[in-house]
Amino acid sequence: MPYMAPCELEVYIPTQEKWVKVIENKLGDPPGSFSNVKPDGKREIYLVECAKDDSQTTISRSGLGVDAELGERGELRVVIPDSERMEVVKSIRKGESFEMEITTDRGTHSKIRITHRS
Secondary structure, eight states, X not given: OOOOOSEEEEEEEXXXXXXXXXXXXXXTOOOEEEEEEOTTSOEEEEEEEEOTTXXXXXXXXXXTOOOOOBOTXXXXXXXXXXXXXXXXXXXXXXXXXXXXXXXXXXXXXXXXXXXXXX
């Protein structure tokens, strides 16, 4: 049986009426991130993190507008605000999904789905 990453993020493509996987987190990977621009223009950053024991995926939000990305050698280039300032939006377990609508920095509205698979 092929390996399936515990956590994946998909975007819904309405013109094709299907979900497309855009992020896949494996055990031990740093958290994935995405942003949402609220109607008042405030930018929120969301982190998607798989627990090291594969028990759940946690979706957290920071309203501080700071993002993180991996450098060429896998190091984090920008530091996310400390976890105490992150708000847990949802924790999902095996077979569960969480959907939400977001607005990108370019003003595009999208529907996303985060699923904990293992």
